[in-house]
Amino acid sequence: MSRYWNTEGTYSQIPVEELRRKARESAGKARKKGQELEPVIVKDKKICTSWWGQAWCVNLEQYADYSSRLDRGKRYVRSGAVIDLKVQKGRIEARVQGTRKTPYKVEVRISPMTEEQCQKIIQKCGKKIENMEALIQGSIPEELKEIFTGADGLFPTPREISFSCSCPDWALMCKHVAAVMYGIGVRVDENPFFFFELRGIDVERFIDVTLENKVEAMLENASRPSSRIITDEDAWQIFGL
Template identity: 45%
Template sequence: MNYFNGGWPRYVPVAELHASAMCKIKELKKKGKICHPVEVGGRCIVDTFWGKKWCQHLEAYSDYANRLPRGRSYVRHGSVIDLKIAAGKITALVVGATTYRVSIEVSSLDPKLWQIIIDECAGKVASLVELLQGRLSSAVMEVVTRPKSGLFPSPEQISFHCSCPDSAFLCKHIAATLYGVGVRFDRQPELLFLLRDVEPQELILQAGRMPVANTPTVLDQQLDTSDLSTLFGIELNTVPLDSHPSMPTLKTQHKTNIEPPFDTPQVIRSQSVTKGKDKAKSAKKKNHSNLDHNC
């Protein structure tokens, strides 16, 4: 590494930074290391709710205000070649005059404070999708972004370390990493909850958290027969279902409904025979009368 002015690294132009970053990623890939670089897509470093709120939260602290801008150019031009976020920890590789290792530790969210946030947001967050997309009411936004008691860590809850020779407590490599975290929250907002070691699902409205008074009972779900009678102009029988006599089984109905075989043909046959006999008798009498008359 080339140093000047009492041990400080030389100034690296933006184009050289970008080229060095690309070369370092290829070099690490050949060695079997998979990098997760931070890529800024547009003019703005961050453009979604959680990314913006993260950066605004850090910039609001005077200790960071004059230090963070030094990292913007680095993150814009791809100098953060690897960034990983875990529970309570952020690690990064940042390319400058050489490649520096950055480590940031973030305190887990106090369980009591998290419970307060859950209680204040109960019933106000409809789904995990809305939560992660930042489609929240102003009341919920106010709760989760409070400087001292929201989801974002205060300076007292963050500690840094960088392998560069800069003695400042927040060097440009750390600043670039912090902005890189905001970019990562744009794409993966769930990582904020992972970083603070809490579960975002606990903020979602669930049936078990609904007040008992609002939970429909069995009586509430029954139909009011008096209203139905008025509506349709009929009287409805309100006899309980259990009081109805038991219906005959399929086997009993089968035996009752089917007539014995051949009954109908026998009746028809007997009627036709009787009619035939009557006709024969009348014809015989007529013949006799005709004979008597002819005689």
Template identity: 45%
Template structure:
């Protein structure tokens, strides 16, 4: 009986070294690259964690996407850019040259955006509140349900020969998005084509309008002129 020979690929440590060498070579050539920092842990903020949770809640993604965590952590995403609405990345695999990966996230539909704006009414007062994730629990549920993309809204491509629906290089880039969102929450809104200024303005305008409407209402505690005269003996 003959047994097929399986060639073992490079170890994680070897690939780390290879990634570092590739990055160094590109920097020496003054190539514009933006590597995801080695040791990055996706999901350290509310927005980054919600991004990861959203990916993992779908059956289509859950069995495949988690393989990308170790690739991000070990620094194998050697380039990550957002160009004209497309994430363009390079991910190191078993070969010397990184694979090319592209990911496109569809813009949030106008219908969903209006639903979110309606729920945001008077619950947001600043950009800092929005980006920090320190808003009411019910608003967190709304954001998680409506702002984050479904599998159908995520398109991707990888130059590797893997025929799987989602290869580990693509999943690495999806987790790299979480790292980027952790460091810059505004990136998430750019991905989904959401104007944060408009989102905040709607909430603040509604809050101001409500305050003004209360000012113009006659309070039940207000005294009529004749009652005031009686009170002060006039």
């Protein structure tokens, strides 16, 4: 008997080589029109190699039951299908090559952080001077992992993120969106400050304020006697001076 819903059908995937060919053609046409593209290029077997990039992927995979879409998204991003991905304040705009000739337009929106959330992250970053040295050099110490994954961290909760795609797939997270989500991980992998920008945080201002708070805290403690300071009496007893 014929059925309206065909639940026994199998999903047919575009071959990787064909997907790459279409992506190259679309990128070439865009460049001929004078469009500047920022493609996502996965250089390693792992999509992300830094701990913060990998943490983003883990965070993504915990959102919901999107396993099938996420697997296809991984395949697309590894194949170079994300021919353009631009990070802006609170928004990511991308173009992803699919089975059709014209790439699909994907938009991801992430809510900016509140001032209170930002201040909490500043406090965590400024606890050790080593943390600031690493931040200035464009790296995030693993001991600051909580600023990404913890409560009120840089990684958005499901309620703080939304996405859309111009493809006809009815799913909330289609494979093109999934590819872009992994592409964000690649961008953050290359430069962790992208995520600060994405959450509406000016990185230079963030570092300046964190340093100012650290200096103020050090000056406050400057007048307090330390148990590690040797007094004249102690020096006499120890060294006979």
